[in-house]
Amino acid sequence: MKINTLSQLSKLREDGAAVCQLRESGIGGGSTAEILVGMATCGVAAGGKQTFAALERALRNRGLSHVRLVKVGCIGSCYCEPTIQVNIPGQEPVFYGNVDEDAAIAIVDSHLLKGNVLESNRLQIGYEKAGLNSKGQKKQQRIALRNCGSVDPENIMDYIAFRGYEALGKVLAEGNPEAVVNSIKASGLRGRGGGGFSTGSKWQATAQQPTGEKYIICNADEGDPGAFMDRSILEGDPHSVLEALAIGGYATGANKGIIYIRAEYPLAIERLKIAIVQAEELGLLGKNILGSGFDFTVELRLGAGAFVCGEETALIHSVEGGRGEPTKKPPFPSISGYLKKPTTVNNVETLANIPPIILNGAGWFSGIGTEKSKGTKVFALVGKINNVGLVEVPMGTTLREIVYEIGGGIRNDRDFRAVQTGGPSGGVITKADLDTPIDYESLKEIGSMMGSGGMIVMDDSDCMVNIAKFYLGFTRDESCGKCTPCRIGTKRMHEILERITNGEGVPEDLVKLERLGNTIKISALCGLGQTAPNPVLSTLKYFQDEYKAHVIDHKCSTGSCKGLLRYRISEEACTGCRACVKVCPVNCIHLANKPAYRIDSAVCTRCGACLAACKFDAVIVE
């Protein structure tokens, strides 16, 4: 079947209206109950497949085979995966978390059979769903993630039911590419891939190039370790990206879209492939889309494990089949990109915002957020936080709201230490800045950056020097090696941090770190090197005392830096049982003051074996 006109598309949407209503509010949602099961990578990893199978069995055994089981993407509540949503016509949808096999059976028994919500697993989602949950002021607002968890990503009809491809239809019907660019510009949408450049302006730059071969590329490399917003969108709502690419292609004059996706995301790749086939079958991709005369195809290109390939020029070289080495800008890809042709590169989340902007208008979007940062931002909230998960909040939300209200505060009631935003390119935000409204400019001001949306929460057991070393180790490993400051500079910075965390640091090392860091920032060729020193510079700034403790007193207050630990046996507590002596791999425990033993610190490798072996708590670590 091919859709040739806008009205055919509307007809399909109307056919799906019931499904949509059932999932959004329960009201007017047809007659069939359904259970949505979160089956993104995260859900599957947590046991989603088993949950699905358990539900299937339970439904069958209880004669409830008419209840539809639907695989959906994830709702971002990582801390209580697997999650499901039970939709019964005429009733408000109910979410459940931590749905293992037992819970799945219990939910079928209680909720579907008896109509009693299983309160023990009930999950209150933190965002607005149209017509639902709107009683309380919710902190979250879902635009990019709007369909994640609501639509079956492998079924284009679901997407169409949720107004999918309507924006593309609208744009093609209006037939004014320039107006599309202007509207995106007016919306104030800025790139969510890290740079924060105006998406409309970028589109304009490509659009203004003479007509001819042009490309639009979706950057789905998502290399920031600990960030998974883009994966979630691609796994939960792949069509939104395809639709946006087509809109962008139309606006900029490109007839070919490319999605560059990391190979580490097999499920997302699979779902994108399915989505492309389905869209082509319906004629929503391909030749003469919706009878408009506009041709547009989308192709997938795989990464192969290189963080730097997220950088747009490196990405383009990788798409061309080469080493992912960045090249100097200018020229920018919008002038000379893939195959040296004008190319727009947009991030997944950026693109996911496009259809709603087209449908609801630039004014609607620019009404959300702060003066210079419009709309919402998705964050992957992880680390020492209770509600680990994906959150989408309007720009301007404060960190405190995210950490304490949405995130449910610090795990195990420990003390908040810092949040790292911007991943390996970003910096730490400390307690003092918890009330900073999150937007591009404010984060930059306090030495961090928006980045792609990783938000790592750390508590008082995390050593900031060690964290800085972790990030530097990452950038050193991921440096493409092309330019001097990054290739050798990050290596040297990491070596210094290694020395410091091994207890061999000297105060002068801090000066060197700062000098190296500040210089690499302004000398490196691409964004990777230019931001690589940030985690060190920002921790040096905010946790100077901690660094000093490492290089002057040779102490790590959190005990994270093994090289700085000292193992000692308390003479009072030691019974002379020799358990530790037997396990010490370097034989450095000797009889001292009978019966007590003593550790020869110069030889001790700090392996911790004696600590584990001593039944009398006589081994002390300092």
Added chain:
Amino acid sequence: METVKITINDIELRVPKGRTILEAAKMIDIQIPTLCYLNMEGFHIANQTSSCRVCLVEVVGRAALVPSCSEKVTEGMVIRTDSAKAVAARRMSVELLLSNHPKECLTCQKNLECELQSLAQRLGITDIGFEGEMMNYEIDHSSLSLVKNPNKCIMCRRCETMCNEVQTCGILSAISRGFDAYVGPAFHLDMVDTSCTFCGQCVAVCPTGALTEVNNVRDVVDALNDPSKHVVAQVAPAIRVAIGEMFDMDPGTITTGQLATSLRRLGFDGVFDTDFAADLTILEEASELVHRIKHGGRLPILTSCCPAWVRFFEHQFPDLLDVPSTCKSPQMMMGTIVKTYYAEKLNIDPKDLVVVSIMPCLAKKAEAARMEMDVDSMHNVDLVLSTREFGAMLKEAGTNFAHLPSSDFDSILGESTGAAVIFGTTGGVIEAAVRTAYEWLTGEVLKNVNFEQLRGLEGIRSATVKIGDMDLNIGIAHELGNARKLLEEIRQGKSHYHAIEIMACPGGCIGGGGQPYHHGDMEIIRKRQEAIYREDAGKTKRKSHENQEVLKLYEEYLGEPYGEMAHKLLHTKYTAKDRI
């Protein structure tokens, strides 16, 4: 021409649009150091990786510094090349490079010719604040031509540009990533196991000692010190216009006479000119051309005196081995004649003969050992020195080269014509061949021997030369990338040429991989070319078949050009090789 107004270090100026900051600064004599940058516009050779970060300058209003070597000027740009920020960053780049570099200048082949070294000197770097781990790759001594020391590689990528873009050999690539990255061949293979042509163009542009020639000076000195050996030298055409540069003489100074004298003083027993063999080559090659034309043989004929080019077609066009001429190169013809004719004449056992070649070329080192060249299972050339090595040998001996008196090369293999000298530049071999073929084919005397249409430095040139009633279509290519284009035409059956000359190096042998370093200055190569034509113009004999000693050689020993004996001694064969 459209210009833009910019300010550099408070000086306002207008510069043509499209220029880089580096070029603009040069216009007002502001020096900015560079390292990775290489730009030889006339040859279309450009390495603009912007990777070393040694040329960073500040552009007011921008947070990050910009690489002046590749950043183009824009209207109103305000640039500071001397700000503390820029100076410190440039220094840091050099310090970081040095922190990962074996600092063994004293014994480095590149000592005093090394751009990294001179940069360190210029920036006054006396200590490096960031010691740490250094790269530790194996040094590749596998080939007879070049040594590869990855530990001295600074990732400037110039060699890659030369090998992949200019020569299209594709031997080199950046390998690995991050700190481990360096430039090398596939699978860390030894160079000798690759399809490297040993053209040495990577060596010619490498700013450091990461790529250098195999140094054979000690072997030559040992041979000279061995009383049982009769050591003869031959000097290639392109040496005489280049070696002076190593002795502070202007590029393009002709030093033919000094060369003969210097060799004699060093103790060589015979001092010969490869130009003699170049004339010999022409007689063979022109005969082969005439033969192919007259007998409907395969056309076009391709010259075969450049061994890098020979290796190139063996690896890259193994299906076209019947196209090139079968003539040995002049150096090998000379070696053969020395070990046969000369040995006989002087009654010396060829085993006691050591033939040393002074060549502009690194491929000649490998060529000397080609089995296909051997006569009676003996190598005909024993040792090959590059111009640079020979210059170093002279320096070591304390020779005051610039002020040496002139002398002639030794007779029976010392005479040469102007046709031979022009072998040293692109277009020369074919011009020399035409001078002879013309007279042979028409039976007329050629009055104007200057075929201007064959000269120049364009990568591919073509000309039609009227010889009697025949239009001889001639093609000329230098740089192997250009050669590839002509070869592809032949492969596709689209070539309309009768004869093609190919030289691997930019400009031909005057730009050879063993010549004094040009450090990216194309003017030097231009001057060498001018000198070559000057030397030719100054000769009384300018056609190879007028070389009396060559004619005598045929008379006394070889018989007919392209005859049986000539075939045995002066021709060779080619072997198809895999591409890797």
Added chain:
Amino acid sequence: METTKSTAMDFSKETLKALDDYIESLDDKQGLLIHILHKAQELFGYLPQDLQLYIARKLDIPAAKVFGVVSFYSFFAQEKRGKHNVSICMGTACFVQGAERVYDALRSALGVEAGGTSEDGLFTLNAVRCIGACGLAPVALIDDKVFGHLSEEKIKDIIKEYREGMQDEDQYAESAV
């Protein structure tokens, strides 16, 4: 000295055919080098030199280029890998939840560093970045299976289970012969 290494492929004809067919099916062969390498690794398990050379010749591009690409991307393995791929996530979320300790435990349990294969040929250890299951941090993948909320003890037990499971399988295989 003049002969370069031949392409002595010791791979089965069918697998090679599958690769050929795949390459034939592509329009932009050289641009899709990375896809071809993915496919080759999927078919052969890793990318030995001969295979890289084979691909280079097939695509008519220099072997150095293929090697430059293979050695750039961490996804490509040039050495034969163990029966199981153990990938420990060293992404930030996992790191702050103690992935380093789990990693240390894995290294000592397998006796190899990242990229290495255990002596018994059963496991190849890799450190990877975020596999998108941060909610379960720290996590590791064994082949396609995700193991979450790991501790030093837990990972050692899992490895032990795999080892024992393998032993059983091997015994079974032997008795079947």
